[in-house]
Amino acid sequence: MSARNIFARPARYAAIAPYLWMVLFFLVPFGFVLKISLSQTAIAQPPYLPLFEFTEGWGALKAAFAALSLDNFRLLISDNLYIATYLRSLVVAVTSTLILLLIGYPIAYGMARLPQRWQGVAMMLVIVPFWTSFLIRIYAWINILQHDGLLNKILLALHLVSVPVVWLSTDSAMYLGIVYSYLPFMILPLYATLAKLDPALLEAASDLGAAPLATFWLVTFPLSLPGVGAGVLLCFIPIVGEFVIPDLLAGSSSMMIGQTLWLEFFTNKDWPVASAAAVALLLLLVPPLLLYDRLQRRTLQGEG
Amino acid sequence: MARRVNGISRFNVTALALGLAFLYLPIVILVIYSFNASRLVTVWGGWSLRWYAEFFNDRAMLDAAWMSLRVAAVSATLATLLGTLGAVALARGGRFRGRALFSGMLYSPLVMPEVISGLSLLLLFVALDAERGFWTVTIAHTTLTMCFVTVVVQSRLASLDRSLEEAAMDLGCDPVRAFLSVTLPLIIPAISAGWMLAFTLSLDDVVIASFTTGPGSATLPIRIYSEVRLGVKPEINAICTMVIAFIAVVIVAASFASKLSSSQGESAAPL
Numbered sequence: 001m002s003a004r005n006i007f008a009r010p011a012r013y014a015a016i017a018p019y020l021w022m023v024l025f026f027l028v029p030f031g032f033v034l035k036i037s038l039s040q041t042a043i044a045q046p047p048y049l050p051l052f053e054f055t056e057g058w059g060a061l062k063a064a065f066a067a068l069s070l071d072n073f074r075l076l077i078s079d080n081l082y083i084a085t086y087l088r089s090l091v092v093a094v095t096s097t098l099i100l101l102l103i104g105y106p107i108a109y110g111m112a113r114l115p116q117r118w119q120g121v122a123m124m125l126v127i128v129p130f131w132t133s134f135l136i137r138i139y140a141w142i143n144i145l146q147h148d149g150l151l152n153k154i155l156l157a158l159h160l161v162s163v164p165v166v167w168l169s170t171d172s173a174m175y176l177g178i179v180y181s182y183l184p185f186m187i188l189p190l191y192a193t194l195a196k197l198d199p200a201l202l203e204a205a206s207d208l209g210a211a212p213l214a215t216f217w218l219v220t221f222p223l224s225l226p227g228v229g230a231g232v233l234l235c236f237i238p239i240v241g242e243f244v245i246p247d248l249l250a251g252s253s254s255m256m257i258g259q260t261l262w263l264e265f266f267t268n269k270d271w272p273v274a275s276a277a278a279v280a281l282l283l284l285l286v287p288p289l290l291l292y293d294r295l296q297r298r299t300l301q302g303e304g
Numbered sequence: 305m306a307r308r309v310n311g312i313s314r315f316n317v318t319a320l321a322l323g324l325a326f327l328y329l330p331i332v333i334l335v336i337y338s339f340n341a342s343r344l345v346t347v348w349g350g351w352s353l354r355w356y357a358e359f360f361n362d363r364a365m366l367d368a369a370w371m372s373l374r375v376a377a378v379s380a381t382l383a384t385l386l387g388t389l390g391a392v393a394l395a396r397g398g399r400f401r402g403r404a405l406f407s408g409m410l411y412s413p414l415v416m417p418e419v420i421s422g423l424s425l426l427l428l429f430v431a432l433d434a435e436r437g438f439w440t441v442t443i444a445h446t447t448l449t450m451c452f453v454t455v456v457v458q459s460r461l462a463s464l465d466r467s468l469e470e471a472a473m474d475l476g477c478d479p480v481r482a483f484l485s486v487t488l489p490l491i492i493p494a495i496s497a498g499w500m501l502a503f504t505l506s507l508d509d510v511v512i513a514s515f516t517t518g519p520g521s522a523t524l525p526i527r528i529y530s531e532v533r534l535g536v537k538p539e540i541n542a543i544c545t546m547v548i549a550f551i552a553v554v555i556v557a558a559s560f561a562s563k564l565s566s567s568q569g570e571s572a573a574p575l
Contacts, residue, residue: 007473007479010479010483011392011479012398015390018389018406018454019390019406024428025428025444025446026413029424032428032431033420033427106319107319109319110323111320122324126323129327131504133525133547135532136334139334139540140544143337144333146536183326237416238416241419242417243418244510244511247533248532266514278420278423281419289416293408
């Protein structure tokens, strides 16, 4: 016990470097986003750089505060386009998370029921696509879904359709891409809790006369809820801000908030509005992020 | 009873098989078509390596690939150092002031939408008047990937038997010595797995790199992305296949490392 305490002190010093790094490159940048989201777009100035003058030092801070304005947020709230983006991000994230749960659960369940020596292999097989480039996996789907791609060829050959179906630039393609990319994130936490499930509990349930389906809903599912929670959050949070998948696979008629941010920043060069969109997105994500943080701490640290 | 618990039902096997097919088929198709001789991506014109040759003649693509490899190597190394330190502090530091903020900062980038991380880092670099290019992308990737290293190393540390460190100290080692000679050798496999994860994540990123890079220093994913937006090209298939092959080599090495660390059983004996 005392040895543990002696060990803890130098272990704490190990935090210094990563702590400073994260404060400088993770926490402080949010301050800049907030600051710029409250500043005004300077039309007269060159398209981007000097919207703000931090180089003047902290003496100019007071003046900077006076210049703050909520105009960018007013724009975000008043313009129907932005509200639509906001809502669409939520709808897409909720829908795809549900689909992921429906697909991921049976797979994770199947993995957990495999003989012990096969479980490691199955887990490896699920992880490997996560290691292959995410962009490449989306590109692989573009190959298949394009006008004269493999999918349409198969459908035509089977006489299921008479003319090629438009798959690219549709919501179905986007959902497919999202589900495809995030599936490992759903499967792994689910599998982790399902594999830990004590088989004796299932035996007890069936000894007591529960049908397999009842055993599942009364025993397995409730016990797997921590895994469900982790999987849902791991998918939902990044999907809300997803950019690449909707940009490459969905049509351009309606956008998600990540796309708006990208467009305002790179195409319109409107940094204040892009920053305001980032703040809005972040606000949306604060509750799930807090939940996720708690869950992570409980699973990783145990005694904390 | 035993049959129900250990046996696999047809439903389980089907779900698993379909799931794996869904995960792998698109990649297999992409790889096959990268050897297609035809200029039309959708028409099969026989086997050929011409698109691979095309890549090695594409100066801009080669530059981007080189840039990506350098960024990935440097950022993964930095991330491994910082991430391991963070994991040690979280797993062995007990309670300390600012711990909640520390763990929050280390866990949230794992799920933080990349557009937010990218934009916020860019605004910081502009405010610091940093020249954008290799180092800004490297710093950005380090920030993201060190969190993954922390999670990997921390879960390994959590499953390690602490009595080993304590025994070393009872036998007269000071804490640093106990860590270096007892703990570190045991978590080396997790650390190397963390390095490889950081490396592949950096090699994969397009959003954060787009925000933080400067003119003339595009990474490979940025190049691929801008080509992909214009449509499918056989050369891109070839490049993607090479990236996949390269990462596969990295993964095989990583799986050896994790096999060594016996990450399977949680209560596995540490020696």
